Amino acid sequence: MKTNDVMLQTATKVVTFIILMFAVHIFFAGHYTPGGGFVGGLLTTSAIVLLMLSFDLETVKKILPFNYVTMTAVGLLLALATAAASIIFDVPFFTHAYDYFDLPLFGETSLHSAMLFDAGVYLVVVGVTMTIIQTIGEDE
Amino acid sequence: MSFVFLIFLPLLAALFIPLLFKKVGKIHTGWFVLAVPVILFIYYASLLPTTIDGGNLVSEFQWIPSLDIAFVAYIDGLSLLFTLLITGIGALVVLYSIFYLDKHREQLHNFYVYLLMFMTAMLGIVQSDHLITLYLFWELTSISSFLLIGYWYTRDRSRFGALKSMMITVFGGLMMLGGFVLLSIMGNTYSIRELITLAPEMATHDFFIWALVLVLLGAFTKSAQFPFYIWLPDAMEAPTPVSAYLHSATMVKAGLYLVARLTPVFAISGTWMWLVAGVGLFTMFWGSFFALKQKDLKGILAFSTVSQLGLIMSLLGASAAGYHIDNIAETTFMYAGFAAIFHLINHAVFKGSLFMIAGIIDHETGTRDIRKLGGLMSLMPISFTVAMIGAFSMAGLPPFGGFLSKEMFLTAMLSLTDFDLFSMDVWGILFPVVAWLGSVFTFIYSFYFVFHTFAGKHKPKQLPKPAHEAPIGMLISPVFLAILVIVIFFIPNRVGDWLVKPAVMAIQPFLYNSPSEVDVHVSAWHGFNTELFMTLGIFAVGGLMFWTLHKWQKSYDRFPDAISLNALYDNLMFLSDDGANRFSMLYMTGFIRSYLVYMFSFVIFILLGTLYLTEAFAVDFTNLAPVGFYEIVILVALVGSTLTILVSKSRLTSIIALGAVGYSVALFFVIFRAPDLALTQLVIETISVALFLLAFYHLPQISRKEERMPFRLGNAVVAVGVGITMTLIALSSHSQKAMPSISEFYKETVYTEAGGGNIVNVILVDYRGFDTLFEIAVLGIAGIGIIAMIKLRLSKKEGQHENK
Amino acid sequence: MMMFYWISLIIVSIGFTGLLFRLVKGPTIADRVVALDAIGISLVSIVALLSLITETEYFLEIILLLSILSFIGTIAFAKFLERGEIFDRNDNR
Amino acid sequence: MPNSLREERFSIETTIVNILIILLMSTGVIFSLVTALGLIRLPDVYTRTHAASKSSTLGVLCVLTATFIHFWLIEGIFNTQMIVAIAFLFITAPVGGHMIGRAAYMSGIKVAEETVRDDMEGALKERKKRLMDNKTTEQ
Amino acid sequence: MEIIMSVAIGFLFMAAVYLMLSKSLIRIIIGTGLLSHGAHLLLLTMGGLGGNSPPVVADGVSISDYADPLPQALILTAIVISFAVTSFFLVLAYRSYQELGTDNMDLLRGTEDHE
């Protein structure tokens, strides 16, 4: 039996958007203020969970057709690749590179290879938590 | 000379045996094997001239030079004597086995592989100058003996005997290894020759007595001395050629060899003398006494072997007395060493022949039970003659080799009464008395063996097979040995010069500088002296007792089996599995709770103990962060929620309270200025609670009956203990900060060198990014683990090995 | 001013303990969920006050986070309470 | 920003702002207290839901606004997240309250004895009946 | 404060151990949760609770004012790991329920028959 949660679903549409924005913000702010890939990832997950709560698993699957295990793998690969890039330059593993750039719109921004690493973390966190929730949720 | 490699010749040959067995079907595999000992015998015999002059030969091959381990073949009189015994008797035994073991019914390739392996091992033992490789070969003999005894592996008795012999001899070997290591530590060398030169200095070392005892354990177990002899009778389950070879002529003599070889090292100690001579003599008496209880031909021979080994052992012990004597001429101790070696040769010869006869009887009549046998004299005349020669030699009758060595044995024992060191003057009188008693029983069982088998009434109905004389091939070896028995009687001094004296020199180097100095002349007649009267007494009393044997033999059965040494072994083995099982079941309960209680108790005990013993507890009241009001409030919340978990009845309450604890912790993070932690903790706590609910509430079939956790004092004590331990260590650690933290570096460089502002985040992705990389790997693994757990459901049947 | 924040904090905390009481007491699960929801929200107040007291703006992120979590938690609990399971499925009945 | 600097800017505007903050904050705090009181004192889930969702939301909104003003006008930090948070709470709090109330009712928790009227009584029964029917047809 | 925290941590450990010794699986898992909370707080406490400012670079804050960032980073790692472990444990418990039909550890001995 499907209950009719119009109220919830309407609120969710707005709220999910807010949460996602917040997640992205916290992810990018991580290097300078509290936050980072990890919390960002978890927040993203919670947005998706909220969707799952309001709608149902299949609908969410249709909206977000990711294979979360692959996402985890890609995240790990990204993190690993960022770290391993230093091998090419024969400097110790994990040596990060960064510089300050003057980008249009954003003003002076530091582009940091650690950010890529953090993106890996982000993907892994989303991938794994969603994997867990989805597998349990789908289990009979 | 690289004759060290010759040791491995039999092993090398063994590699081809399975091939030969399979490919060359027509010829008995034994014929190929026979070549090995024969070649070796001829080669080693050619070395005799060197040792007769007291010379020696050394050949070395490095194995693990870093550990100073090498194969060193050292050939002097003693090792050459043994080498010749091994190869000579080995050749005869192989010849005998060709006729004894049927080509078609037996797994000959296994048999000969083991036998050749054994030959290598034995050669290795007697030739090794290096303690470690000596040990290597020592264990190899145990193993090959194990395999040979278990040759008929479907028989229970075979398996039992094999295991028993291995357990006991390997135990001795391990102890001996300990002794060897101690010796090497004291002398800083593994070489026996060098140890001998260092002996006087080592004697004062703390380890000396330990080394002595441990080495003797090895020798006693291998040579079946009391109380370790029990494996030998059970080893008779091996095919008879094996018994003749391993369990009478060679392997059991390895212990004797070891004692002889190390006598120069240990002779300085009175313990050595007492132990070797005493145990040896007691074994001699014990073995001969119980030989009469046996009903199995090979059993009699086994006990006889035990007894004879004890005899030789006691002689070796007596020979050690020579170390303490200044003037050789005054003493008769020199006889002891000579007698030991001489009897060793004699024993190998006559016992080998006796075993072969026992095998023949078994082979031709189908039984070895002496009660079923009798009257075979006329049916098997050659066998009878050989058996009689062997047995009479064993009993010490002239004109057989045994008579000579038995006489010398008595001489040596008598001489011990004159020895005035190590309280010998008080207790020494026991030696000749026990020796005499043992000899009497030896006399009786020798007769028992021969006459109860060959004389008396023939009982064809009790025999599984009609008895007849053995084929000629099987008789070659025993006849040859019997002839040797007689030959030795007539040329004892030639044997003495060639074989015995060079060997004696190795045992008693402190007495002699060259074999020619060993001033012993063997003669069958040496006037009317105590020894002669003793011998006559043996014949008289022994004869009388044999005559009345049927009257008193039954009293043996009154000995209760329950308190015998065999029973002890059986009980030990029983204890080792059933006892261990029960003991183990006592604590391996399967309850995780018990395990945790053990573990936590240990943790509490050891940590608090250490804290107490090292006086590490300290509380430093300076350098503390101020206590804020709000901290206390959160603390109360934390403690309150924890208590809720402890007392709550409902699962849901517990879960929520756990969440509350998590949130309190997050608030602590807020207060203690850790925003990143607080963020993470909050999210994670929420997700965890959600997971808890998913896992624990979404299961209709579980009854929702909930109950308060029953209070258990034991658990509470352990729990409080852990809490106290952690608190105390935390206080002490915090109060004894000794070094500034490395984190100052991060604070200084985070903006300038790492290009970041949030130090924690920069540590995570940069300074200690490696941690993070694998932390997310952990997450990833958890992910796949969970999927696999949910999706993959195997029942036991389909789980494994589905492609079979 | 700091004093005022402190007093506010204490009052909120007193309220908080009251909520905790309800959480522990129950008696029904729904009561607990209600309490939990309220706890989440007053936690937001507490963190806000704390960040005023400690004078750092870094905890402000926690406020939004807490409100998000509190909301999701409430919804999840509510659905769980209602249907005994958290996620709907199309094929579910 | 060190404390000393801040104290120096003590002026009329600050005073006004502080008064504003105090007002807002006091309202918020009092509402929080009321929430707690309500949750403890009220007889059943439904009334408690009422206390929790309405007064606590109002309370927290006030507190947050006060905080926001503090950071904006006194410390000069315009924190968008605060606005988002306020908006967020404004949207979600009623939904949450609704969900709990409904869930409690659907799961069959009895209303307090003092309750005058229960409009949903019929709906619940109907739902239960439908559930039973479904089960029987499934079997 | 560190002393009080030490006692509190001891209390957490105590409660955790007590729960883990019970026979109900859920209590055991809750116990592990408490245990990791205790360990994390311990790490924080051992780093020292001083420091007036979060370890985020800001103008006008002297280096000694920052809280020790290293324990915080370590705790973060530890939190994530214990989250992974806890979720795994929970799913394991869930599966065990399904397969074995009980959450009573006393019924999960498995010494006699290994099936």
Added chain:
Amino acid sequence: MSNLLLFPIIIPLFFAVILMIFPKRLKLQRIFAVIGAGVTLISAIVLLAKVDADGVQAVTLGSWPAPFGISMVSDPLSALLVVTSSIITLFVVFYSFPSIGVKREQSYYYPAVLFLMVGVNGAFTTGDIFNLFVFVEVLLMASYTLIVHGGEKPQLRESIKYLLVNIISSALFVAAVAFLYSVTGTLNMADLAVKIPQIEETGILTVIAVMFLVVFGFKAAIFPLYFWLPGSYYAPPIPILALFGALLTKVGVYAIMRTYTLFFTMNVGFTHELLGIIAILTILAGCVGALAYFDVKKIIIYNIIIAVGVILFGIAQLNQPGVDGSIFYLLHDMLIKAALFFLVGIVAVLFGTTDLRKMGGLIKTYPVLGWTYLVAAFGLAGIPPLSGFPGKLLIVQGGFEGPQFWGSIVILATSLIVLLSAVRIFIYAFWGEPVETVPLKGSVFNQMFIPTVILVAITVVFGVGAELFMPFISGAGEVLLNPSIYIDAVLKE
């Protein structure tokens, strides 16, 4: 190539991640697993050669100076262990093809194995105490995945216990790190080795040292922290069991070796004496278990515990023969345990049971299997010239030279029990009246038997050709006994 020492960690990580993407492609899974393990092995061997040629290798990640970044250090000991564990993983992968079952293979079995390898190799290589924790968690997580993999009832039941114990030990690990950090303010092992001798108050450090002993003791299954092991290891299928038996406890042992030689040396009279006593008790406890059960898996499992005791006893002596012996024995034990589990696995498949009393006469139909087993059994018991011997000899020597004279005697005596327990399997399963066996396809048997026989051959070479390996082992021992070599390599790069 300054990063060479990281390759044995990141290569399996890379392959494990790749394998996560296509779990159902059986062929690809197998191929990639073999390539992953194989390439790791090659890189490990190259690393060993490099360490042997150029001395201890160290890299501090992220180019930060040593105590601040995470240092990875490859000394001869860790390089040797990495090589050994890589060999074992490769063989386990081969052995898994016929024995683990297709369904498992398609459910992330190989990624988990490779992740385990990541954790093990990482734990052997890291030079940072907290990073060690992380790697231990990696391998534990992988082991959780593997132990429950397949979800059979006993697996689920035992996994709960296994997880619980390891969670406790992990929490204690974190606590121990916290205490250590509080006192010394650093996490880098080399830095610890520099700072600890400067600290005068050794009492609290001793307590912390004992706490680390407890933490690692949980992993290494020392007395009385071993109780979890027999049941847990019993549950999973043989290839996984072999992997666990060969690698997991050894990480704990390695960690004790490392910490107790590198920096916890301030109060040797207390800590190492304690370690020695515990080691002996561990051996005895293992012996009781090894004798108590008529179950092939149980017998070998308890032998793991015995070996742990023997190795730790050598370390406790802290003298050259003892330490060298421990290292030798450690490597030997990893190889021989894997080999024995393989063998026992084949036996169990053939009889369809693990109960010894239901077996018999296998030597008639599978003679080569029997002899291989016997060689392995003798190797286990330390019969020369097989691989157990040199290590045991050195440990015994170390014990005699050290303060715990009687310990060596116990070790010698218990060798007998090890032999008895191992030979008992031979007597029951291979000798005796033949019992009907499960028909097994020749190809399947060969697929299982060939890796086994090669592994046994490796152990034999390791024993007989001990001279080939002694330079590495004494090199490793030298680093353990002279921490300054290690410290210089890390801090003065």
